[in-house]
Amino acid sequence: MSSTPHPAFDLSFRSYAEIGAPNRHDFVQLVLPLHGQLLLEIDGKQGKVDAQQGVVIPANTWHAQHSRVANHSIIVDVDAAAVEQGSWGRLLERPYAALGPGARKLIEYLGIMEGQQALTPAVIHGWTPLLLDTLLQTPPQVRSRLAALLARVQAEPGLPWSTLSMARFANLSVSRLHALFREEMDTSPHAWLQQQRIRRACDLLAGSDVSIAEIALAAGFSEQSALTRAMRDSIDATPAAYRRQRRENRSKTQ
Numbered sequence: 001m002s003s004t005p006h007p008a009f010d011l012s013f014r015s016y017a018e019i020g021a022p023n024r025h026d027f028v029q030l031v032l033p034l035h036g037q038l039l040l041e042i043d044g045k046q047g048k049v050d051a052q053q054g055v056v057i058p059a060n061t062w063h064a065q066h067s068r069v070a071n072h073s074i075i076v077d078v079d080a081a082a083v084e085q086g087s088w089g090r091l092l093e094r095p096y097a098a099l100g101p102g103a104r105k106l107i108e109y110l111g112i113m114e115g116q117q118a119l120t121p122a123v124i125h126g127w128t129p130l131l132l133d134t135l136l137q138t139p140p141q142v143r144s145r146l147a148a149l150l151a152r153v154q155a156e157p158g159l160p161w162s163t164l165s166m167a168r169f170a171n172l173s174v175s176r177l178h179a180l181f182r183e184e185m186d187t188s189p190h191a192w193l194q195q196q197r198i199r200r201a202c203d204l205l206a207g208s209d210v211s212i213a214e215i216a217l218a219a220g221f222s223e224q225s226a227l228t229r230a231m232r233d234s235i236d237a238t239p240a241a242y243r244r245q246r247r248e249n250r251s252k253t254q
Contacts, residue, residue, distance in 0.1 A: 008079040009128050013114055015073070019066035028078040028092070029057040030135075032099070034111040036071025040064070047096055049073075054099050054135075056091045074110060076128060090136055102134045118155050126151025145170040146180050157196040158220040163189045193220075198234050201227055205239055206246040212239045 016038055031038065032054040040047050040055060042063040049055045057063050059080035083089055091097070099107065110127055113119050126147040133144045149170040153161055166189055167177040181189050201219035204210060210218070216227035216239075228238050235242070 008082060010077040011124050011128065012075045012077075013072060014075050015071055016065050016067045019064055022062045022064040024060050024062050025077075026059050027080050028059050028083050030074075030076040030078065030091075031055045031057065031065070032074040032076065032103075032107050032131075034072045034074060034107060036067060036069050036073075038065050038067050038071055038073065042095065049096070051104070052099055054097050054103075056095050056097060058092055058095070072111075074107060076131075078132075091132070097135055100134070100137065103131060106131045106134060113155060120151075120154060122154040123151040142172070142176075142180065143184070145172065146177075146184065153193060154196055157193065157200045158218050161193055161220065163193075166193070194230060195234070197221060198227075198230055201231070201239065202235075202242060205243040212243075215239070 013034075015036075019039075022041070031040075031049055033049055033051055035051065037048055037050040040049065040063060042055070042057060043061055047055065083091065106127060110119070110123075113123055126149070129141075129144040130148040133141055149166055152169060153159075153166065163174055163177065167174045170177060172180070177189055181187055181192060185192055187195075197220040201215050201221070204215045204218060205212070208215075212227070213224045216222075216224045219227065221227040221230065224239070231237055231239055231242065237245070
């Protein structure tokens with residue numbers, strides 16, 4: 001496994017219309033269309049990107065982009081120094097990068113998360129290194145796959161996750177998944193999953209009037225009693241007591 005760290009990054013969503021003044025910046029920028037088409041001019045050379053092709057704009061390079069059709073793109077700004085020092089520098093060798101099935105699915109997934117207003121820092125930080133691995137057309141690094149798994153589970157902990165399904169999602173053996181969780185998180189996959197479900201239940205208890213039974217199911221527990229046992233073991237409070245305490249605290253601060 002490569003020991004090269006993943007570069008620092010920032011992520012946003014943008015749509016373009018008429019061409020603006022050329023600009024440049026001191027970071028590498030990836031433009032990955034969710035839909036539509038963009039026309040670009042990079043250092044005087046023209047090109048286009050769409051659902052099948054993205055572009056990598058080197059740091060300190062004059063560029064401009066515009067479109068005559070409806071469009072929406074993921075923009076990933078990547079620290080230039082980290083890119084140049086690591087294997088990620090290979091991205092700069094071919095500015096227009098074909099978006100294969102793996103990259104396309106990752107792009108579409110992030111678009112879905114944006115549409116559902118479910119883009120958390122965990123989702124973004126899990127998605128980005130896995131995308132970079134995929135764009136390089138190399139097998140995703142193990143820790144990239146783990147980061148993507150963590151982001152996916154945190155986005156929807158109520159799905160019927162199990163240690164086996166988590167291992168399959170990350171394309172790891174169950175034993176390797178257990179080892180990585182111990183190395184990276186000092187816990188087991190099951191214990192970590194349980195905490196994500198409790199966290200989601202607590203968020204719903206504090207921020208909604210949904211019944212406790214419904215919250216238990218939405219958070220991934222088989223029934224209300226399972227949620228009650230889990231919360232007692234974890235935070236020494238029942239769902240009803242937790243909801244009551246949060247409401248009392250909120251009323252005191254109003």
